[in-house]
Amino acid sequence: FMSIAEQMGVTLQNTAYSVNIKERLDFSCAVFDRNGALVANAPHMPVHLGSMDRSVETIIRLNSGDIHPGDVFALNAPYNGGTHLPDITVVTPVFEETISPLAGEMS
Numbered sequence: 001f002m003s004i005a006e007q008m009g010v011t012l013q014n015t016a017y018s019v020n021i022k023e024r025l026d027f028s029c030a031v032f033d034r035n036g037a038l039v040a041n042a043p044h045m046p047v048h049l050g051s052m053d054r055s056v057e058t059i060i061r062l063n064s065g066d067i068h069p070g071d072v073f074a075l076n077a078p079y080n081g082g083t084h085l086p087d088i089t090v091v092t093p094v095f096e097e098t099i100s101p102l103a104g105e106m107s
Contacts, residue, residue, distance in 0.1 A: 001031045001039045001040035002040040002041075002042070004031055004040065005029045005030050005031050005040050005041050005042035006029070006042040008029035008042065009025075009027065009029040009042045009044050012027055012029065013025065013027075025044050025045060026045055027044055027045055027048070028041065028042070028044050028045050028048035028049055028052060029041070029042045029044060030042070030049060030052060031094075032053065032056045034060075035060070036053055036056040036057035036060050037053070038053055048083070048087065051081040051082070051083050052081060052089055053081070054080055054081030055075055055080060055081030055082070055089040055091065056081075056089075056091055057081075058075070058077070058080035058081060059073045059075070059091050067093050068093070069093065069095050071092065071093055072090065072091075072092050073090070073091045073092070074088055074089070074090050074091075075088070075089055075091075076088045076089060
């Protein structure tokens with residue numbers, strides 16, 4: 001799962017327009033399980049990981065039973081894992097027959 005988080009970061013860095021993301025690497029990528037527990041994170045900007053789990057937990061709580069393949073959730077609510085306005089957490093569910101972790105990133 002660590003490799004998945006690292007590849008998320010490579011993709012984000014290669015497709016970003018922002019200098020903060022492309023050069024400063026001011027983002028974090030991680031994989032969470034279906035309950036919102038951290039499974040693996042890439043070593044980009046680990047400070048985001050302190051609040052990212054709250055964002056994932058909020059998405060799970062508010063959308064329980066209604067999360068489907070192709071869904072994308074974006075949030076930066078201060079009481080639900082947001083840190084400051086420029087940081088936006090994007091969470092996409094990943095489905096597999098035996099497991100269903102959630103992938104998240106913050107920039």
